[in-house]
Amino acid sequence: MKKVRLRHLVQVNPLxxxxxxxxxxxxxxxxxxxxxxxxxxxxxxxRRRKASVAVGYTRFQDGDVLVPKITPTFEAGRAVLIGGLIGGVGAGTTELHVLRPGPRIDARFLLYVVSTHGFLKFGAAEMYGVAGQQRVPDRYLRDLMISLPDLEDQRRIADFLDVETRKIEDLVSRKRHLVALLEERCDSKILSHVGASALVAGAAGEPTLPVRRLLAKVVRPPIADLGVVTAYRDGRVTARSLRRAEGYTLSASTEAQGQSVVPGDVVIHGLDGFAGAIGTSEASGNCSPVYHVCEPHNGGDSDYFGRLLRLLALQGYLGNFATSTRERAVDFRNWDLFGRIPLPVMPVDEQCEVGASIRRIRPLKELVERSAVLAAERRQALITAAVTGQFDVSTASGRNVTEGITA
Structure with missing residues (x-):
């Protein structure tokens, strides 16, 4: 099997x-x-109009392989083979490298090459820039030396991996779908109460109260040696050390500053809350003063309020009360402003019932995500072994190559 530098097989970041x-x-x-x-x-x-992305964005077309360049997305192996674009053309974040395959390399095989353990490991070692903003240079891609089978073998490997990786992805997808159904039951109960309230039904609806009558804002001094607690856009609020370093807006350093948070606090990101960065803290730590940290009044359930506020944010309701916006955020750093927003009043016993359901789902969700991590590791190992010729895909059994992955 011959060795070839990638620049002789693909165009890197072409026009x-x-x-x-x-x-x-x-x-x-x-x-x-x-x-x-x-x-x-x-x-x-x-979707975007061409005029809105004509400057400052990455351009690509059907058949290109897109490789995220910034940490930690690069290390997560999120490269894609793009297709089905409107008019065959697209634009996107500048944090993408574009690889356009030439006639000597199959596009699917190329995708699997840039998904191997070795590619990701050595690419991470080539990164440059400050912590949290490191990027893989296109030089690494151009100079990458790969083992190149003939086109027939490339397609055979890609066919095999298409089938086997899809099996792994389907197993993970089914587990996530089960969790999503359970989450939807909780959300449905909350939203049905919102629909019956004066927010939707007008004067004939159930009563509402301003946020400050339902939640008390607390400001505790930061505590040395505790980590940073972050509100992620998926609604999880936890120590940043326990999560990936994406899915949040950077607004806190790793030094003790701002305010401290304890488990059970309702945490609202004053700028990123509109995008879903609202929830109930699962960990102790310190957070930025940009966050509102709250406790429910009168025995209210914090998990209920965290979910209620996040649902209202994602549906655009909270944004209706903002007096200031920027490109990617609605500004709610002013507690006096945020505290005036009316919320439906759900009886405490019903709040606690919804909160208990949310808490029952949480460990199941964590279990599913841990299994997803293991599945991703298995997928990467399988891709690496097939691309590097560690086994013959034409004789491999679909049953034994996915051994260890269970539904």
Whole structure:
């Protein structure tokens, strides 16, 4: 098997002439970083007009392989083979490298090459920049030396991996879907109460009260030697050391500062809350003064309030009361302003019932995510072994190559 540098097989970050041929009003597919996931989790539903992305964005076309360049997304192996773009052309975050395959390499095989353990490990070692903002240079991609089978073998390997990785992804997807159904039951009960309240039904609806009558804002001094607690956009509030370093807006250093948080606090990000960064803290630590840290009045349930506020934020309700916005945030750092927002009043016993359901789901969700991590490791090991020729895919058994992955 011959060794070839990648620059002889692909164009790295090439021009996309098809983009230039579009008119300013033409619609195209847009990929923010949060939409870039391997396999079936890739989200190509975002749309933009060409004029709005003509400057300052990465351009690509059907058949390109997109490789995230910034930590920790690069290390997570979230490269994608893009297809199905509107008009065959797209634009996205500048944190993407674009690889355009030439005639000597199969696009699917290329995707699997940039998903191997070795590619990700050595790419991480080549990163440059400050902590938390490190990037893989395109030089690493251009100079990468790969083992290149002939095209027939490349396609055979890609066919095999398409089938086997899909099995792994489907197992994880089914588990996540089960958790999502349980979460939807909780959300449905909360939203049905919102629908019956004066927020929706008007004067004939159930009563409402301003946030400050339902939640008390607390400000505790920071505690040395405790880690940073972060509100993530998926609604989880926990120590940053226990989570990936993405899915939040950077607003806290690793030094003790701002205020401290304890488990059970309702935490609202004053700028990123509109995007879902609201929830109930699972850990002790320190957080930025940008956050509102609250406790329920009168025996209210903190998990209920964390979920209620997040649902209202994602539906755009909270944003209706903002007096200041910026490109990617609604500004609610002013507690006096936020505290005036009316919320539906649910009886405490019903709050506690919803909160108990949320708490029962949490350990199941953590178990599913741990199994997803193991599945991702298994997937990467399988890809690495197949691409590097550690076994012959033409004789491999689908049963034994996925051994250890269970539903």
């Amino acid at each position: 996309t002439r098809a983009f230039d041929l579009l008119s300013d009003d033409d619609e195209l597919t847009f990929l923010p970083m949060e939409a870039v996931w391997s396999g079936s989790r890739l989200d190509t539903s975002h």
